[in-house]
Amino acid sequence: MIFSVLIVSILLLQFAFLWIYIRFFSKNFRKEVHELPMVSILVAARNEQSDLPRLLDSFAELEYPQDKIQFLFVDDNSQDATALILENWCVTRENAKWVKLDAKDLFRKSPSPKANALAFLDEYAIGEYLFFTDADCQVPKSWIEEMWLSFEDQTGIVLGITQVIGVDWLAYFQRMDWWFTLGLVKIASDFGLPTTGLGNNMAIRKDAYEACGGFSAVSDSLTEDLEISRAIQQERYQIRFQLSPGTLVDTKAEADLSSLLSQRKRWMSGAMTLPWFWKAALFLQILYFPALIYILITVPILGIVLAATKMVLQSQFLKRTGLKAGQSLSTVFTLLFDFYFLPLSVLTILYYFWPSATEWKSRRYS
Template identity: 50%
Template sequence: MVQLALLFLSVILIQFFLILWRFKWNWLEFPAPKIHDWPKVSILVAARNEEENLPKLLESFEKLDYPKDKIQFLFANDQSEDETPEILKHWCKSQTNARFITTKKLSDSHPVNPKAEALAQLSEIANGEIYLFTDADCAVSENWVKGMVSGFGPNVGMVVGVTHVYWKGFLRFFQDLDWWNTQGFMKVASDLGVSTSGMGNNMAVKKRIYEDCGGFENLKFNLTEDLELSKAIAKAGYRVHSEIKPETLVLTKAEKSLKKLLAQRKRWMFGVLTLPWYWKVILAFQFFYFPATFFLIFQLGWLMVPFILAKIFLQAGFHKSIASRAGLKLSYFSLLSFDFYFFPTTALTILYYFWPSPIEWKSRIYP
């Protein structure tokens, strides 16, 4: 049993060595197209009760460096109960290339994902060659559109950008590290040609491919509509490419409480359980590292210290490397604390997922 646990830990260490090696020598990035080749794009945003967050997003849209005659802003007010529609109406009136709609009210049973339904309605009036998606609680970088468009290399059907969690506070910092951890693994898989998930707050899809795959309107019900769309694109034979650089950076709002964080993670768990088996194995390895380590500490005592420190420092280097590719500097020593967040949060997420309680998302309840 001790030998098996040691083998398990060794695989974790080798994994981080190989990831860091790939980051240094095999980073895949496509060259930007020439300026006269920029295609027309449509930016699609679904918003529900986002009066607090929309001003930050709209301000970032106003600063976008992209030809105004080649960009279309589309917003769907998803039955908001606050000032969201008024904010969108006022902003769209001030722009020559913006429009918003209000979605139809869904039945109480919610037979479809309301966000997917809202985006599907927007796609019907989109006229861009490329659709870009972000969320109402985000803010995009000045060169976001150019950066995302540049990610469409050979046979790429979907481009996934990079996300940085903003806000202040202890919990925000660890959520940010959680995003870097996930995005790092997605980047390695993407560069190896392995299908990864979409990210609804920061992704782009070619219109032709979106329509060929049936779009959001033909996806089966799931609370992770971005993952379902990326699976449809991969099934059609196209690559889902992770493009991590300063130009593709999007800021997203942190969950402000542990309760809201667990509710978010519980919703994501529904998508995780639909992933291919090899992704489940990779995720299981990250979690079961901790039980294996605890077991070996009781068996071997201080002899485990080198293993634990090696993993912590390699993991910190992994997070720091992926963030630096996005143009952000993270304190190396502050990264060493990630495991103190990751294990308890993951354990609580698993328990909360199986706890017999509904999911609350955007003021709607899902059994």
């Protein structure tokens, strides 16, 4: 009983700290603008004909001098109309280029599939800063300038906030999940702790990218953003997280539970390589539930009070994180988040250890 109360109490204190920090002490990065730099935007696309047009439309609306943007795309052997869409968009722009990969190009540059595709763009990138997003995303008009303004001399990577878009209940809970995870990443980066990259909303100083060998040097991994961030931090560069409306990128939700679990299995493979304190924090999140269940069985009133307190603190942390990026999150879904998080965590752990291949972008990886 004492151990269970201790576990729950630690988690309550954690969420109280997270809420207070994100509310009052979260860092907002700004520097004086002298001259805007040349930037390159790099996107790898595979079978993205449905979502790619929205990304390209958002690129067309970027509020940044066109003579200082370079658009680079790589079609990773798509089996749909992705290549045609890229060709039609790039042919009308002098600052856009795309590369077509075939089956023989898989793993030519890197044993990591997405890193391999992006590495084919290295020779063309002329920007002082390299911006990365995914083909199923939409970026805000101020994305480039807002991210660039967060760089200082020792900053190697700047991350932005990403929001999941969808209309059903599964999409809404995925949205809460992303806000929760990225809120933790924001606070960790503010304290200078080692953290992950974010492949759909990330800018890298080119000097830092080249110092670590770029995506060509990424190991065999399905979480190439984590690997590149780790390599850049090993070169003594820092990661910053700019949480603001100007860095808010939209991405689509996973359509069903099967695709969601496949995504989480891929992420789990990266999470297992994180530093010990990240693993401890994740383990504490999971350990909370059996501890709470035990308290509910032995002292129901106490269990209800503790559960309600945690739900409120967690909800306030989520809502305050959203407000920092100009978003008003649903009170209902922030309060009910645990009813999604617990079963998904259990299923993710089971699926991770289940002896099956990981499917990603119509490819299977063992």
